[in-house]
Amino acid sequence: MKALDTLIQYGQSNPSAAVQEWKAAGGKVLGYWCSYIPIELIYAAGALPYRVRGAGATGTDQADHDMSPVCNCSFPRAVLDLAHRGVYDFLDGIIGMNECDHGRRAFELWVERLHPPYHHFVYVPRTRKQASIRQYAVELEKLKASLEQHLGTEITPQALQESVSLCNENRALLKQLQEVFQEDHPPLTGTQRHHIVNASVSIPPETLNKLLRELLAEVKQMPRLDGQRVRVMIAGWVGDDTLVHRAIEDSGGLVVVDNCCFGARSYWDPINFDPLDPLGSLALSYLSRLGCPRMFATFGDRFAMLEQAARDYRVDGIVHTRLQFCDLHGLENVFLTRRKQQLEVPVSATLVLDYIGQDEGRVRTRMEAFIEQLGK
Amino acid sequence: MPNLKGFQFKTYDFSKRLDTKVDLIEVINNTVAKAFRNQPEPVRWIFEPLLQYIDELNYCREHPDKVVYRHFTFAPEMVYAMDCVSFVPEALTFIMPTEYLCALVDEGREMGMPDHWCGFLGGVLAPIMYGRLPQPKAILHCNQPCDNSVAQGTVLAESYPDTEMFILDNPYTDDEAGVQFCAEQLREGFKYLERMTGQKLDLDRFRQVMKNSARAYELIYQINEYKKAVPCPIPTSVILRTTSGAFYGLTGTGGLVQWLEKHLADAKMRYEKGIGGFRQEKLRVVWNLSWPVFDYSVYDWMEEAFGAIAVAYHSAEPFYQPPPDLDYSKASFEVLLRELALRNNNHAMGRQGRGHMMTFVDDSLKWCREFKADAGIFAGHWQCQANWAAAQLTKEKLMEELGIPMLVMVVDQLDPRVVSAEQMASRMEPFLEMVTAKKEGSVQ
Numbered sequence: 109m110k111a112l113d114t115l116i117q118y119g120q121s122n123p124s125a126a127v128q129e130w131k132a133a134g135g136k137v138l139g140y141w142c143s144y145i146p147i148e149l150i151y152a153a154g155a156l157p158y159r160v161r162g163a164g165a166t167g168t169d170q171a172d173h174d175m176s177p178v179c180n181c182s183f184p185r186a187v188l189d190l191a192h193r194g195v196y197d198f199l200d201g202i203i204g205m206n207e208c209d210h211g212r213r214a215f216e217l218w219v220e221r222l223h224p225p226y227h228h229f230v231y232v233p234r235t236r237k238q239a240s241i242r243q244y245a246v247e248l249e250k251l252k253a254s255l256e257q258h259l260g261t262e263i264t265p266q267a268l269q270e271s272v273s274l275c276n277e278n279r280a281l282l283k284q285l286q287e288v289f290q291e292d293h294p295p296l297t298g299t300q301r302h303h304i305v306n307a308s309v310s311i312p313p314e315t316l317n318k319l320l321r322e323l324l325a326e327v328k329q330m331p332r333l334d335g336q337r338v339r340v341m342i343a344g345w346v347g348d349d350t351l352v353h354r355a356i357e358d359s360g361g362l363v364v365v366d367n368c369c370f371g372a373r374s375y376w377d378p379i380n381f382d383p384l385d386p387l388g389s390l391a392l393s394y395l396s397r398l399g400c401p402r403m404f405a406t407f408g409d410r411f412a413m414l415e416q417a418a419r420d421y422r423v424d425g426i427v428h429t430r431l432q433f434c435d436l437h438g439l440e441n442v443f444l445t446r447r448k449q450q451l452e453v454p455v456s457a458t459l460v461l462d463y464i465g466q467d468e469g470r471v472r473t474r475m476e477a478f479i480e481q482l483g484k
Numbered sequence: 485m486p487n488l489k490g491f492q493f494k495t496y497d498f499s500k501r502l503d504t505k506v507d508l509i510e511v512i513n514n515t516v517a518k519a520f521r522n523q524p525e526p527v528r529w530i531f532e533p534l535l536q537y538i539d540e541l542n543y544c545r546e547h548p549d550k551v552v553y554r555h556f557t558f559a560p561e562m563v564y565a566m567d568c569v570s571f572v573p574e575a576l577t578f579i580m581p582t583e584y585l586c587a588l589v590d591e592g593r594e595m596g597m598p599d600h601w602c603g604f605l606g607g608v609l610a611p612i613m614y615g616r617l618p619q620p621k622a623i624l625h626c627n628q629p630c631d632n633s634v635a636q637g638t639v640l641a642e643s644y645p646d647t648e649m650f651i652l653d654n655p656y657t658d659d660e661a662g663v664q665f666c667a668e669q670l671r672e673g674f675k676y677l678e679r680m681t682g683q684k685l686d687l688d689r690f691r692q693v694m695k696n697s698a699r700a701y702e703l704i705y706q707i708n709e710y711k712k713a714v715p716c717p718i719p720t721s722v723i724l725r726t727t728s729g730a731f732y733g734l735t736g737t738g739g740l741v742q743w744l745e746k747h748l749a750d751a752k753m754r755y756e757k758g759i760g761g762f763r764q765e766k767l768r769v770v771w772n773l774s775w776p777v778f779d780y781s782v783y784d785w786m787e788e789a790f791g792a793i794a795v796a797y798h799s800a801e802p803f804y805q806p807p808p809d810l811d812y813s814k815a816s817f818e819v820l821l822r823e824l825a826l827r828n829n830n831h832a833m834g835r836q837g838r839g840h841m842m843t844f845v846d847d848s849l850k851w852c853r854e855f856k857a858d859a860g861i862f863a864g865h866w867q868c869q870a871n872w873a874a875a876q877l878t879k880e881k882l883m884e885e886l887g888i889p890m891l892v893m894v895v896d897q898l899d900p901r902v903v904s905a906e907q908m909a910s911r912m913e914p915f916l917e918m919v920t921a922k923k924e925g926s927v928q
Contacts, residue, residue, distance in 0.1 A: 174876045178894050179600065179866045206656060209631045209837075213873030216841050220877065229840075231656040234627045234634060239669050240653045246661075404627070404634060404651050405641035433600055433869065435631035441596035442609070443642050458596070 111322035112300065118311050119303030119348075122163040122190075123198055126311040130156050136200040136259060141215055142207035143309075143374045144232045144402075146248065146390050151313060152263045152271035153255040155200070159309035161348040161370075162186030162463055164195060174217045175210070181433045182463035183347055184214035191218050201226025201258065203251070207402055208436055228254045234404050236395050244391035252387070265386055272381040272390075274313040281320035282308060282375040288327055289364040290421055295330035298340075298363025299353040305371055306348045337362035338482045339422055343414055343444075344429035344458070345369055345400075345437050351465050352429060355475035361482075364421040367413055368429075373398050376413070401436040407443050411450075418453055425482040426451065427475070429459045454482060491788065493905040494582075494779045502587040508576050508611060509541045515581050529746055530723060533730035536739045537575065544571050544618045552677065553620040553640065556604075557628050557834035558652060559827040561697050561736035562670065565690040566677045571618060575733060577607035577898060582778040585898050602632040602867035603898035605639075612643050620644060622680035624673065626652040626828070629837025630870055650676040654838045658829065666825035667818075687817060693736040694820050695812035697827065700735055702806040703744035708796070710751040712855050715760025716768065716795040717751050724775060724783075724797055731802050731832060766791025767919055770857040772798045772848055772878070772890070774865035774897040779905040790916040794861075796851045799844075799871070802832050841874040848878045852886055859919045860890035861912065865897040889922075891915040 109117075118124035127137060136155040140147065147157035165186035168177065170193065175185050190196055202224045204215025219227045230247050233240035252263050285301065288294050304323075308316055338361040346352050348370045353363050366372050377397035382389035398413055399406055414426065428444055430437035441458040448455045456478050459471065517538045520531035544551045552563045554570040563570035577585050585607045592609035593599060601609075611617050623644065625637050640649060650673050655662030674685050704727070711718050727747075734740040754760075769786070771794040776782055786792040807823060815823075829835065836844040852860055860882055862875050879890040893911045896902035921927045 175873050176864075176875070179864075179869050179872055181869075209870040210873075213841055213870055217873065217877075220841075229656070233653040235651050235653050237651075237653075237669075237672070239665070239672065243653070243655075243665050401635060401638065402631075404625075404637040405649065407638045407642065430598075435598075435601070435635050435867075435869075438598040438601060439596075439635045439638060441598075442613070443638065445596045446613075446642070458598075460598075 111319045111326055112296075115307045115319050115323060116300060116303040119306035120163070122161055122195065122310075123158070124307065124311060126315055127156065127158065127198065130312060131198060137198060138226070139196060139199040139202040141202075141204050141211050143369060144207060144394055144399075145203055145205055145230055146379075146394055148268060148271040148275050148379065148390065149248065149252055149255065149263065150203070151275070152267040153252075153259050154261050155255070155259060156312055158199065160187050160196065160202070161306065161310070162190065163306070163348050165190050165464060167464065171214070174221065175214060179433055180213075181208075181210040181431050183431055184210045186463050188214045188218055191222055199224065201228070203228050203230060205230045205232050207232070207400075208434070210433070226258045233395065234402060236403070241388070241391050241395060244395060245388045248387040248390055265383060268386050269381060269383055271313075272379050274317065276378045277317050278308060278313050278320070279375040279378050281317060281324065284324055285320065285327075286365065286372065286375075291332070293332035293334065294362075294364070295327045295332055297333070297353075297357050298366075299350050299357055302346075302350050302353050302363070302371070305374065309370070309374060333362065338479050339364045339424045340479075340482075341414070341417060341421065341423045341426045342366040342368055342371070342429060343410070343426055344440065345431055345434060346371070346429055346461070347431070347463060349463060349465060351468060351471055352427065352459065352461070352475070355468075355472045356427065356479065358472070359476040359479040361475070361479045364423065365417045367398070367410055367417065369400055372413075373400060401440060407440060410440075411443070411447060415451060418451055423453055425453055425478065426455045427459060427478060428456055429461055431461050431463060491781070491785050493781055493785070493909075494900075496583060496586075496900060498583070498586060498901065502583055504584070504587050504591050504610065505614075505616065508580060508584070508616070509545065511581070511584060512538055512541065512576070512579055516579055529743070530726055532743050533726050533734055533740060534579065536737070537729060537733040538579070540569055540733075541571065541575075544569050548618060549621060550681065551618050551620050552681065553623040553625075555625045555633060555636075556732050557633070557828075557831045558624045558626045559735065559824060559831055560733060561693050561824055561827060562624065562673060562677070564736040565693045566674070566681060566683050566685060567689060568621075568677070568681055568683060570733070571620065572733060573608040573612060573617060574604045575729070576611075577604050578729065578777060580607075582898070582900065586901060589899060600867065602630070602865070603896060605632050605636045607898065609639060612639055615643070620647055622677055623647055623649040624652070625649055626654050626834070627838070628654040628831070628834035630868060632867060648676070648680065652828065654834060655829065656839050658839060658843070662829060663822060663825045666828055667821040670821050670824055670828070690817070690820055691812045691815055694815070694823055696738055696741050697736045698807040698810065698812065698823070699741045700731070700744055701802060703741065703748050704731070704802055705806040707744070707748050707751050710748075710755045711795055713755050714768070714856065715758070715765035716793050717754035717759055718761065723747070725777065725780065728797070728832070735827070761787065761793055763787040763793075764791050765793045767793070767858045767916065767923065768856055769794045770796045770798060770848070770852045770855055770860045772860055772862040773868060773871055774799070774863050774895055776863075776895060776900070776905060776908065777898050778900045782905050782908055785905075785909055786912065786916065789913070790920060792916050792919075795857065796855045798848055798851050799833050799836050802830070837868070837870045841870070841877065844871055844874040845878045845881055849881055849885060852882055852888060857886075857888060858923055859888050859915070861915075862890055862892045863895045863908070864892065866894050866902065889915070889919065
C-alpha cells in the first residue's frame with residue numbers, strides 16, 4: 109500500500125491499525141484533549157499520545173445526559189459519547205485541559221462518570237506573560253511527575269529531547285507537504301491532506317515520519333490535479349471531520365491551506381527546545397505558537413497568518429467556520445469583517461457547523477454558492 | 485397556562501427599533517436611576533449601592549484620566565486602592581432598560597456576533613467597538629468565569645489597540661498554589677496600573693480598601709446567617725440585584741460597608757421579630773445560577789402562588805467564609821496581595837466557573853443544606869456552559885445527599901425574547917406543585 113493510502117486510512121479510523129499494533133506490542137496509549145498538551149512529554153514517558161476525536165460518532169445522546177445540547181458544543185459531546193459507548197476503552201488514560209469551557213467539562217465528566225484508569229488535568233494559562241509561562245512550566249512538571257508515577261518510568265532529559273526532535277520532524281514534514289499546495293496544480297486534494305493531519309495526531313511519531321517521507325517522495329511522481337480550481341483557505345474550526353473540505357472540493361474548489369485546530373495550528377510552528385530549561389522552553393513554545401482564540405487577544409497572530417498564507421498560496425477566498433456554541437471562535441467573524449479589506453480576498457460569512465454533520469445539505473449549498481461567487 | 489392568579493408580568497414593546505447610538509450613561513440616568521430615586525422612603529435605601537455605582541459611571545465622564553475598565557469578576561479593590569474609578573462595561577447591560585439591552589444585542593448581531601453570545605457582554609459589543617463609551621486609561625481583564633470573557637478580551641484589544649491590557653490568568657485550582665499564582669500576577673497588576681494611570685500606589689489606601697472589603701464580606705456573611713432562619717427574614721426579590729451589583733461593583737468602598745450595615749440591621753430586626761418576606765413562607769428554594777434581570781416579579785409570582793421563597797442565590801452572591809481577622813492597618817503589601825488574590829479566586833461567578841465543576845456542585849449542596857432548602861432551581865443562563873455541564877450532576881447529588889429535587893431550566897438572564905417570565909413560570913409551576921405536595925406529605 110502506498111504511504112498516501114496508509115495515512116488516509118489511519119486518519120479515517122478511530123483508532124487506527126497503527127494504534128492497534130502499538131497496543132498489541134504492549135504499548136500504553138494516553139488520550140489528550142487539545143493541542144496545547146505537549147505530546148513530547150507523553151511520548152518521552154513511553155506512551156503513545158492519542159488526540160481524542162469525534163470520528164465515528166453517530167449521535168450524542170449518551171453525552172447529552174450531562175452536557176445539554178441547548179448550549180454545549182457538539183464536538184466534545186461527540187467525543188464524550190464515544191467514550192460512553194466504549195470506543196475509547198483502548199485508552200490507558202486521559203489527559204485534559206482548559207482549552208474551552210465545553211472541552212474542560214467534557215473531560216471532567218469523562219472522569220466523573222467513566223472512571224478511566226488514569227487521568228490528569230493540565231491547567232494551561234491563556235496569556236504569554238512571564239508569570240503564566242512559569243506557571244505552565246510548573247504544570248508540565250506536575251504532568252511529568254504524574255506520567256512517571258503512572259507509567260513507572262523516568263522521563264530523562266535525553267528522552268525528552270529525542271521526543272521533541274521526533275515531533276518537530278513530524279511538524280517539518282507536514283509543513284513540507286503543506287508547501288506542495290503552493291503549486292498551481294498540486295497532486296493532492298485538501299481533503300486528503302486533512303485526513304493526513306488527522307492521522308498525524310494519533311499514530312506513533314516514528315511511523316508518521318517514515319510515512320511522511322515516503323509520501324513526499326510519492327507526490328513528486330504523482331499526477332497533478334487537472335482543471336482550474338478555486339483556491340480556498342479554511343479558517344476557524346473544522347475538527348477532524350472532512351465535510352467542509354469535501355463540500356468545497358466537490359463544488360470545484362481546492363482547499364490549499366487552513367488555519368484550523370485539526371490543521372495548520374498543530375504543525376505550523378516548531379518547538380524551540382532548550383535542554384537547559386526543558387519544561388520552561390516547552391511552556392514558552394506551546395503558548396507562543398500559532399494558536400486558537402483560547403489564548404487572550406491573539407486574533408492579530410491568526411490574522412497575520414491569514415494574510416501571509418493568502419499570498420503564499422494565492423488564495424481566491426477564505427471560508428470562515430466555527431462550531432455552534434463556540435464562543436472563542438464565535439467573535440472572530442466580527443474582527444474578520446472589520447479587517448477583511450486588508451486580506452484582499454473574499455471571506456465567507458461564518459459557516460456554523462454541527463459536528464455530527466446532520467446538516468450536510470446546508471453546508472454543501474453554502475459552499476457551492478461561495479465557490480460560484482469566486483468562480484474562475 | 486400557568487397559574488398566574490391574576491399576576492401581571494412586565495410587558496415590552498420590541499416592535500420599534502431604539503436608537504442605540506446614544507449616551508448609555510445618560511439613558512441610565514434618565515430611566516433606572518430616576519426610578520431608584522423615586523422609590524418610597526421605607527425601601528429607598530435598598531437601591532443606594534446601585535445609585536452609588538451610577539454616580540461612579542457619571543464620574544468617569546468627568547475624570548477620563550481615572551477610568552480603568554474592569555471585568556466584572558475582577559475584584560474591584562485593586563482599582564479603588566489606586567484611587568481610580570472602575571468602569572465595568574458589562575454593568576451597563578445589567579443596569580440598563582431591557583429594551584435598550586435587546587436593541588444593543590441586535591446591533592451586535594448585525595456586526596457578526598453569534599446569536600448565542602452572552603447578552604452581558606454582547607450588549608456592549610457595539611458601544612465598545614464603535615467608541616461610544618468613555619476611553620479607558622487602563623484595562624483589567626481576566627479569564628473567568630467563561631469563554632465569553634476570554635473572547636471579550638479580543639474585543640477590547642481590537643477596540644483599544646493603543647491601550648495595553650492587564651489580563652489576570654485565573655487559576656483552575658483553589659489550593660495555595662492557585663492563590664500564589666494569582667497574587668504574583670496582581671503584584672504586576674499594580675505596577676501596570678501605576679504605569680498606565682500615573683498614580684502611585686499608597687499602601688495605607690490599599691490597607692483601608694482591603695479593610696472595607698473584609699468588613700463587607702463579614703457583613704454579608706452575617707446577613708446570610710440570618711437568612712438561614714425560618715422564615716427567611718429578607719425579602720428576596722427586591723434585595724438580590726442590589727446585593728449582587730454592590731459586590732460586583734463596589735467592594736472596597738466605605739459606601740458599601742455603610743449600606744451593608746443598614747442591611748444587617750434590617751435583617752436582625754426582622755429576624756428578632758420573626759418577620760419573613762412580604763408573603764408567608766411555605767417552601768424554601770435555593771436559586772442556582774441566573775435570575776431574570778428583566779423581570780424580578782418572577783419571584784413575586786413564586787411567593788404569591790406557592791409561598792416559595794428563594795432564600796439563597798448561588799453564583800450571584802458571595803457566600804464563602806468571611807476573611808480572616810487581620811489588623812489591616814499594619815498588614816504588609818504581601819499579606820494584602822494574598823487577600824486580594826483570595827477575593828479574585830472566590831469572586832461570585834468566577835469561583836463556580838473557572839475551576840472544576842465540583843465547586844459548583846459542592847456549593848449547591850452546601851447552600852441547600854445550610855439554608856434548609858426544599859428544592860433547588862437551576863435557571864441556567866444559556867451562555868453559562870461551564871455551569872450547564874454541572875447541572876445534571878448537581879441534580880443527582882441534591883437528591884442523593886439531601887433528598888431534594890432540582891428543576892433544570894433554560895433562561896437568558898437579560899433577554900426576555902429568549903425565555904419570557906411567563907415561560908419561566910410555566911416551567912416552575914408543575915415543579916413547585918410537586919415540591920408542595922411532597923412537603924405536605926401527599927406524595928413520596
